[in-house]
Amino acid sequence: MHLDVVAAFFLLGALAQLFKAPIQMPKGLYQSLTIFLLIAIGLKGGIALAEYGNIQLLWQSLLVILFGTLLPFIAFPILRIFGGLSRTDSASIAAHYGSVSIATFAVALAVLEAQKIHYEPYFPLFVALLEIPAIAIGLWLARDKSQTLDIKKTTHEIFFNQGVLLLTGSLLIGWWSGTQSEKLMPLFGNLFYGILALFLLEMGRVSTERLQLLKEYGSFIACFGVIMPLIGATLGGLIAQIIDLSIGGTILLATLGASASYIAVPAAMSVALPSANQGLSITSSLTITFPFNVLVGIPLYSALVIKLMS
Amino acid sequence: MKAIDASLYFELTTIILLMAIGIGFLFTDLPGWNLISISAILAALSFTLRKANKITPELVTIAEKD
Numbered sequence: 001m002h003l004d005v006v007a008a009f010f011l012l013g014a015l016a017q018l019f020k021a022p023i024q025m026p027k028g029l030y031q032s033l034t035i036f037l038l039i040a041i042g043l044k045g046g047i048a049l050a051e052y053g054n055i056q057l058l059w060q061s062l063l064v065i066l067f068g069t070l071l072p073f074i075a076f077p078i079l080r081i082f083g084g085l086s087r088t089d090s091a092s093i094a095a096h097y098g099s100v101s102i103a104t105f106a107v108a109l110a111v112l113e114a115q116k117i118h119y120e121p122y123f124p125l126f127v128a129l130l131e132i133p134a135i136a137i138g139l140w141l142a143r144d145k146s147q148t149l150d151i152k153k154t155t156h157e158i159f160f161n162q163g164v165l166l167l168t169g170s171l172l173i174g175w176w177s178g179t180q181s182e183k184l185m186p187l188f189g190n191l192f193y194g195i196l197a198l199f200l201l202e203m204g205r206v207s208t209e210r211l212q213l214l215k216e217y218g219s220f221i222a223c224f225g226v227i228m229p230l231i232g233a234t235l236g237g238l239i240a241q242i243i244d245l246s247i248g249g250t251i252l253l254a255t256l257g258a259s260a261s262y263i264a265v266p267a268a269m270s271v272a273l274p275s276a277n278q279g280l281s282i283t284s285s286l287t288i289t290f291p292f293n294v295l296v297g298i299p300l301y302s303a304l305v306i307k308l309m310s
Numbered sequence: 311m312k313a314i315d316a317s318l319y320f321e322l323t324t325i326i327l328l329m330a331i332g333i334g335f336l337f338t339d340l341p342g343w344n345l346i347s348i349s350a351i352l353a354a355l356s357f358t359l360r361k362a363n364k365i366t367p368e369l370v371t372i373a374e375k376d
Contacts, residue, residue: 082320
């Protein structure tokens with residue numbers, strides 16, 4: 001198994017939790033690392049956008065948004081029909097799987113850069129675009145006339161949650177300032193992989209800590225958490241071919257399709273769908289899908305795309 | 311179709327599919343062992359949890375809520 005060095009820290013965190021080693025990070029540090037990753041990825045994407053942005057990006061972006069709206073429509077009937085979950089829970093989980101995980105994306109970037117595979121440098125734009133539509137689709141799927149939706153609060157959570165705000169904000173700053181942003185790179189560029197390794201160490205611990213919840217939620221959600229990334233990755237790979245992305249770009253879009261949000265969407269869903277079982281969706285996205293993508297999915301998508309496209 | 315039956319069918323399909331893709335990948339020099347291992351883990355998890363009879367009440371409760 002080819003395991004990237006940053007992903008190895010995820011495994012270390014998971015093992016530490018299994019053996020009950022006391023390596024828990026302060027919550028504030030974990031949040032700081034998340035903020036760092038969002039800004040670093042957004043800034044890098046913004047600088048690239050200023051350099052490489054063109055009209056082709058417009059229709060690529062439209063198809064990426066369409067991709068983001070399509071995924072919840074696939075996840076929802078699986079959860080509803082096969083899982084027997086309630087409409088609200090199904091819609092909430094479907095929204096998680098339509099959105100993306102910034103940490104999974106960061107690991108995929110690390111793998112591509114370690115293997116020196118070229119990718120479209122403005123990709124963080126697609127990450128930002130994929131964050132939002134799934135939340136709206138999830139809310140639409142959960143619609144229930146008996147429940148009232150606090151539109152103001154929900155809209156605020158959709159557009160101003162930590163993930164969307166920091167990623168989009170730093171992307172715009174990077175785009176606006178162009179090469180001026182280079183002076184921030186000693187922090188946000190050079191330290192990126194070290195910080196990512198720290199973040200993954202904690203993620204490995206947190207996701208393993210939640211493993212016992214599977215006893216409560218059952219094996220269906222574990223199977224769903226594995227099969228849904230494969231469906232998303234396949235669709236992502238196909239969309240990447242339609243919008244003519246490079247090998248690296250195809251791997252990244254497949255990874256984004258496979259990933260499930262555990263930061264932006266839970267925050268929005270807890271406000272918009274308070275009756276949804278947040279534990280169920282977080283267990284699925286964080287305990288099953290995230291480790292699957294980091295340890296198995298990304299190496300698999302890379303190997304498959306390289307084999308098919310070269 | 312009861313929720314429990316549907317989820318069992320889904321789990322079996324997922325496990326068999328992962329196994330089949332994994333074997334297929336092995337024949338084409340792709341990393342298929344990972345998928346085969348995951349399918350074995352899911353099979354063990356599904357069997358263990360069903361044997362412990364913890365899944366039925368949970369799924370029925372969730373389905374009835376709706």
